[in-house]
Amino acid sequence: MRGGAMIGERREGDSLWDGLVEEVRGMASAEPALAGYLYLNVLEHAGFEDALAFLLAGKLGAPHLPAVTLREIFQEGMRDDPGISLAARADLLAVRERDPAARGVAHPFLHYKGFHALQAYRVAHWLWGKKREALAYYLQNRISEVFAVDIHPAALIGEGILIDHGTSVVIGETAVVGDNVSLLHEVTLGGTGKETGDRHPKVASGVLIGAGAKVLGNVKIGEGSKIAASSVVLADVPPHTTVAGVPAKIVGRPSTLQPALAMDQGFALDFSI
Structure with missing residues (x-):
C-alpha cells in the first residue's frame, strides 16, 4: 500500500497543501467576511487530510450522527488506508487541470460538491470493505441528500476522477x-x-x-x-x-x-x- 501522511501530521514539502493554504490566505485577506469560515475549514489545520475530514464532516453531519463523530470516522479511514487521501489529492488536481472555472485548488476543495461527494464515497467504500455496511449505506444516503450524487459504496472508482457539477x-x-x-x-x-x-x-x-x-x-x-x-x-x-x-x-x-x-x-x- 502506498504511504501517506498520518492525520494531524504536517507532510514536509507538501506542495498541494502549501498551495491550498496560500490560496485560502489570499481569499481571507481579500474577503474578510469569509475569514472565519476559511480559518475553520483550512488554515487552522495541520494538513490536507485533517482539513478534508473536517470539511466533509461539517457538510454531512446530522443530529443523529454529528459532525464530530463523522470527522473521527473520516480520520480513521484515512489513517487505515492512505490511498484515500492520495486519491483525493489526484482528484483535486484533476479538477484544477480540467475545469477552467476552478482557477486553482481552493474553490474546488471548499465548494465543489462533485469533489466532496467523491471523497465521502471513498470513506464509505472503505467502510464497506471493513464489513461496516450499515454505516456505509448511511453515508451513501447522506451524500445523496447533501450533494445530489448517489454512489453505491461497493462501486470501484480509480484516481484522478472529475465529477463536474455533480448533480x-x-x-x-x-x-x-x-x-x-x-x-x-x-x-x-x-x-x-x-x-x-x-x-x-x-x-x-x-x-x-x-x-x-x-x-x-x-x-x-x-x-x-x-x-x-x-x-x-x-x-x-x-x-x-x-x-x-x-x-x-x-x-x-x-x-x-x-x-x-x-x-x-x-x-x-x-x-x-
Whole structure:
C-alpha cells in the first residue's frame, strides 16, 4: 500500500497543501467576511487530510450522527488506508487541470460538491470493505441528500476522477471506473432493470462521459473513448471511439488518447466507420 501522511501530521514539502493554504490566505485577506469560515475549514489545520475530514464532516453531519463523530470516522479511514487521501489529492488536481472555472485548488476543495461527494464515497467504500455496511449505506444516503450524487459504496472508482457539477450523478453497486475519467452532471452508470449480480458498467481509463449520458448494464466502455451528452449506451464501446445517440452508436474517434483530460465534448461525424 502506498504511504501517506498520518492525520494531524504536517507532510514536509507538501506542495498541494502549501498551495491550498496560500490560496485560502489570499481569499481571507481579500474577503474578510469569509475569514472565519476559511480559518475553520483550512488554515487552522495541520494538513490536507485533517482539513478534508473536517470539511466533509461539517457538510454531512446530522443530529443523529454529528459532525464530530463523522470527522473521527473520516480520520480513521484515512489513517487505515492512505490511498484515500492520495486519491483525493489526484482528484483535486484533476479538477484544477480540467475545469477552467476552478482557477486553482481552493474553490474546488471548499465548494465543489462533485469533489466532496467523491471523497465521502471513498470513506464509505472503505467502510464497506471493513464489513461496516450499515454505516456505509448511511453515508451513501447522506451524500445523496447533501450533494445530489448517489454512489453505491461497493462501486470501484480509480484516481484522478472529475465529477463536474455533480448533480444527479448515479453510480451503481457493481460499477467500475478506471483512472483519469471525467463524468459530467446527470451521468448514470446503472443497471437495465431487475437483474442481479454483476450488472453495472465497467469504464476504462481516460473516458469522457458527457452530461446526461446513461450507460446501462454490464457493458465495457473502452479506454480513451468518448460518450456524447444525452446518449444512452446499451452495448460495449470499443477503445478510442466516440459514440452518440439513443441508442448510442459509433460516430467517430476522439482527437486525443484520453478525452477525459482534454474535456472536448464536440465531435465530427465520421461516416467511414
